Structures are given as C-alpha cells and as structure tokens.
Amino acid sequence: MKEIGDSTESENTINIISLEEAPDDSSTPNNSSTPFNSTASISSTKSTKSNNPLSSMNIMKYLYEKDYENKVCVECKSPMPTFASINNGILVCAQCGEKLEKLGYNISFIRELKEEWDQYLLSFLERGGNSRFIRFSKQYDLEEMPIEEKFQTKIVEYYRLLVSIK
C-alpha cells in the first residue's frame, strides 16, 4: 500500500562548509567542534580568548616583517599597504582595498591595519600572506586578470578556503 501524498523523505543531511562564517564575531570562538585544528595554526594555543585586541603598531610591523611581499600591495605594488583582506589573507593599499570591499564581505572582508585586531583575524594573514597569494596567482595564471574579476573566480574562492584552514 502506497502513501501517495505523504512525502516523508529520509533525512537529507547535507554538509555545507560555510567559508565565510562571520569572521568578525569575536565573542564565540568555536574551538569545540571545529574540524580545522590540525596543522599550522599558531593562534589558538596561547590565548583561548580571541577577544584580545592587538595594538595597531604591532600588527603592521609584524605582518610586514613576517612576509616581505606584505610590504607592498598585492595588487598594484604600491608600498606600505594599510588594509587587509582578511579572508583572502592579503595586504592591499586603500584603493585596491576599496575595490575589493565593494565585492562584498564574503568575497573580501576588509579591515584596516589600524583597527582592532584579534588572534582570529590575524590567523588568516599568518596562513596566507601576499607571497602565498602571489605564488598561487602565478600558478593559476591570474596575474593579468582585473582585480574585481579575479576575486570572484572559483579558483580564488578555493584559495579562500585554503587560507581558512591551513
């Protein structure tokens, strides 16, 4: 006997990994059930509270020294970039940052180096960095592509995933 109108489908469990899980929410560190705590995360070891803003001077100095390519905008190569695209793990100048910001925060979550930072935000730049992005761009032949177009490609979306996990 068939039940006709009754559509009791078995549970579809679809697992979607959300790439852009609100990186600005500093109050809820989800350190309990994250599958991402395997490799190169130097972040969460010392301070489990992600709510400790680091001073602006430190951030800029730290990032410039960490990766020599960080000293120039990853896009236009102008010196001393003052903005970061967090989820792409790159440093950019104000002009390029503005272009990226217009694409929406899930494409590019922009933060000024002078603003408040915490360990969570910083961890994206530690895993990423301009050098890594430049290598990736060369590998996938993205260098000549206009900035707006480039960051909306699937391949850069994939890169954001990489930067978010390892």
Ligand SMILES: [Zn+2]
């Ligand atoms: Zn630039």
